[in-house]
Amino acid sequence: MFDGLLAQFAPHSCSGCGFLGTILCYSCKNNITSEIWANCVLCERPCGQSGMCRKCVGTVPLEQIWAIGQRRGELEKLIDEYKFSSKRETASVIAELLHYRLPVIPSDTVIVGIPASSHAKRVRGFDHMELIVKSFAQIRNLTIANPLVRIFDQELHTMGRKQRIALKNELFALSGRVVPSKILLVDDILTTGTTMSSAANLLRNSGASCIYGAVVARQPFDK
Numbered sequence: 337m338f339d340g341l342l343a344q345f346a347p348h349s350c351s352g353c354g355f356l357g358t359i360l361c362y363s364c365k366n367n368i369t370s371e372i373w374a375n376c377v378l379c380e381r382p383c384g385q386s387g388m389c390r391k392c393v394g395t396v397p398l399e400q401i402w403a404i405g406q407r408r409g410e411l412e413k414l415i416d417e418y419k420f421s422s423k424r425e426t427a428s429v430i431a432e433l434l435h436y437r438l439p440v441i442p443s444d445t446v447i448v449g450i451p452a453s454s455h456a457k458r459v460r461g462f463d464h465m466e467l468i469v470k471s472f473a474q475i476r477n478l479t480i481a482n483p484l485v486r487i488f489d490q491e492l493h494t495m496g497r498k499q500r501i502a503l504k505n506e507l508f509a510l511s512g513r514v515v516p517s518k519i520l521l522v523d524d525i526l527t528t529g530t531t532m533s534s535a536a537n538l539l540r541n542s543g544a545s546c547i548y549g550a551v552v553a554r555q556p557f558d559k
Contacts, residue, residue: 348425351417352410359429364410369436373403377554378529387549396533397540398521401549404437407525411553415524422460424467430552431471434522438550445548446479446516447472450523450535451486451508468552469522478520483542484535485511507534515543526551 347356352364360368375382376389378396383389387401405411411433418426449469457463473480487509507530519539526532536547 348423351414351426359423359426360410360414365433367409368405368411368433371405372437373405373554377401377403377526377549377551380554380556396529396549397536398532398547398549401532401551402438403526403551403554404433405553407553407555415553419460419464419524422462424462427464427467428471430468431475434468434472434550434552435475441476441520441548442518443478445518445520446481447520447522448481448483448516448535448539450521450531451482451484453486465522465524468524472522481513481516483511483513483515483539484508507531508538510538510542515539517544518546519544520548520550522550524552525555526553527555
């Protein structure tokens, strides 16, 4: 409500071009959606419809994985303004982009968002993935579950590749809630794949029989 009232006095500007009156204008939205990410989400090699190349299939317990695009241009600005400038209403825009990118998935699929670290929630004042997941669930008329708890509280983006991979079994624990059988696991950015892999492995070992993955953006590790 506060964001809506604030927007009446200080209108949003497009994250891409700065156009006043919208978080993402039609032109910038088209720039994002017209470039479908067709490479492996995990390693960026060319691949087929699964979102994983031959080398990556089987390394993570995912049936398929999708990304809106690479973290650059308008998509990078949109994500950064949402995460680092606390533009909460951006969550619904990102959810719409996910809706455009993802195909129809089974109606009994339950959405599980990767939980933010306590540090990130304190800095932003909210869990940025929780808002995206809620908005996306409303669009797709799907159920949300929260079976994951984040137990490693440092930000992974400050760490090297080897450090991240070494932590893959120490990032999450179960919340005690029932683990759904069919899951769509959603995160904002995938770099090394450690976070997605860690969460997917824990969920699969805890009873999930089918896990799909979706990320807002794929980011090269050296960026």
